[in-house]
Amino acid sequence: MNKTNSQNTVRVRYAPSPTGDPHVGNIRTAIFTWLFAKNKSGKFVVRIEDTDQSRTVPGAVENILESLNWLSMDWDEGPNTDKPFGPYLQSKRLETYYIPFANQLLKNGKAYKCYCSPERLHEVREQRRAKKLDTSYDQKCRYLTPEQIKDIEETQTPSVIRFAMPLEGEWHLFDIIRGEVKFQNKVIDDFIIIKSDGFPTYHLANVIDDHSMEISHVIRAEEWLSSTPKHLAIYKALGWTPPEFAHLPIILAPDKSKLSKRHGTTSVLEYRKQGYLPKAIFVFLSLLGWSVDDKSEVLTIPEIIKGFSLERVSKSGAIFDIQKLNWLNGYFIRTVSDESLATTILEYWEKYPEMGIYPVPSLSQIIPIIPLIKERVKTLQDVKPLVNFFFSDDIQYNNEDLVQKGTDKETTKHALKTVVLNLSNIQQFNESNIETSLRLSAEEMELKPRQLLGSVRVALSGLEVSPPLFKSIEIIGREKSFERIDNAISKLE
Structure with missing residues (x-):
């Protein structure tokens, strides 16, 4: 442990460069570092390494901090404060720290x-x-x-x-790992160690900052392992005790190559836009190269914190399995309360209007629909196609879709008229009575239930596969349901 840390407190840092949106490998490093700090009751420091001014991207610092906030990863020290070891942007430490030591x-x-x-x-x-x-x-x-x-x-x-x-x-x-x-x-x-523009390179800056910020453990990607002797040499030249090191394995694509943009999304914020929950991303990345017992696929964050240790981090690369992430995201969608999921969906639509319904429905409108779709969606992006018909009267489908296998246009038209007539006689327009009425209508028309229900489903939703039909009709309501079925009948005229 760094001897400048007089209290022997675990102090770790997440030190990204603001060269773009943080990718999953970068955030996995942040998560492991944060977990280690939490497990050891230590301090988690965020430091922005922006000495390479030519590669700095405007807005990147904000996106880095937004990613951490989205994942509910709090930090004890960082760019929002200069105490006790700041500034926490390297570009503001030039004259005070790097040049004197150089x-x-x-x-x-x-x-x-x-x-x-x-x-x-x-x-x-x-x-x-x-x-x-x-x-x-x-x-x-x-x-x-x-x-x-x-x-x-x-x-x-x-x-x-x-x-x-x-x-x-x-x-x-x-x-610690290798x-x-x-x-x-x-x-x-x-x-x-000092470039021609007067700025330090990573090698000098990170050593000086880690020492001056009393960092006890450096947790970083294995690509920096070959640079470590350079850093050890600087520590020795300055008469300092180095921290402990742990170099994390790389994240691999399914083809065992290093994960990159050619394999699809790598930005954490892009995964947010695609409708992944922060808890799913956090747990998935936590288990990417680390496990508590080699068998648990789903853990709570407190369980991960309690069980986390660098000694159980794998030496070999971990494969990024998007199917596993999709399953995990679906699991967390299914296990939250209906109201919580409804709130999350509405917040998602507010942030990404192109992914949602406009105007955005109210919470009271969306909550009754949640039980119908909860088992069917893997990401929040899946929600709109399944629920849009509840709120839009512009139901799009081909007329041929109304006519089910084994029927014809006239039979379908007559069946839909029978449905309207029988549903009109229902006193209480609820799921149970709607189901009874539709099944009786099928018997009356001598149709298989799937034939009649398929036509009704398309007429009401425009979908061949939709949320449970009877409850959907109840939520849509008597008047709108009849309007849509009458419109389907008109299309068949």
Whole structure:
């Protein structure tokens, strides 16, 4: 644990770069980090790593925080405050933190200025590639004399600052997930720590920030494992104790390749737009590479927090199974109360009007419909096609759809007239009486129930498969039901 953390408190950080909407791998890292903090009664810190100004996307920070809020992941420290270890945007820490420590490394001979032009660096890489060597920097500026440096400085040649990696030896890292990992210094480049624009690279900034923010555990994607010896070298050069590390396995597509946009949606906010519930996304991603007992597919968030440990995170990649996510989302839809689901649906339609019904129905209008569709939907996006006919009089269908197999146009027209006549005689227009009347109408017409009910279903909803018909007719009401059936009869004239 970082010795600057005098209380030995678990302090972890989620440190995304604002280069776009947060993808599922990025948010999975946030979830594991948040769970670890909650399990250890520690602190969860959100830090925005925006030192690469050329890749910063406007609105990305807001989308990152919105994603966390949507998933109900609270943070103890972050961009909304500067206390106690802020600012929590790296771009605001430049002069106070990064430049002083870079200068300290220069002074102590642990870093050096590099004046090589992009053209020379390209030439060096090509030469080394031709000789089948690695394409690392040839360390030319590492061995410049003070006189040579003075002469170059007088020409105002642009420069970067490179870290002087040890030329021999190796680093030993104990990774909480992967165990002991070794790195040979001789194969690690003298990497840049301050760019020509004066901003630090990730390597320097994250080490300084993790130390100054007293981060005890660094939980991040395995793609950063190969960079860890660079970070350990900086810690040693500055005389600091490094935190503990845990590198999470990548998320794989069903074809075992790394999950990417070519496999479909990767943005968490896009999943929200597609009608996934935050609890389903949270639980699904929590179980992507971690399990509490190798068999539980559905856990509550408190259960996940209680059982979470980095030691049970898999070393191998986890496959993103959209069918499992759909099943899990459907499960959470089925298990919430009707009123809660109705409220969620209305909020979804308000946020994404194109996915819903306009004007948006009231809560009292939508609640009675929920039991009819709850078992049929996997996402909130599935709701509109199933319920639109309750609120719209513009019922679209082909006339041929009214005529069921084994019947003809005249039989169908007569059957629908019989339905209206018999339903008119019902005193209490409820589900039970409607079912009795329609079944008697089928007997009267010598039709199979599915033939008559199929025609009525299309006339009322425009659908061949709809929510339960009898209750749907009750909700639509006597007057509207008759209007729609009369309209169907007119189409058959």
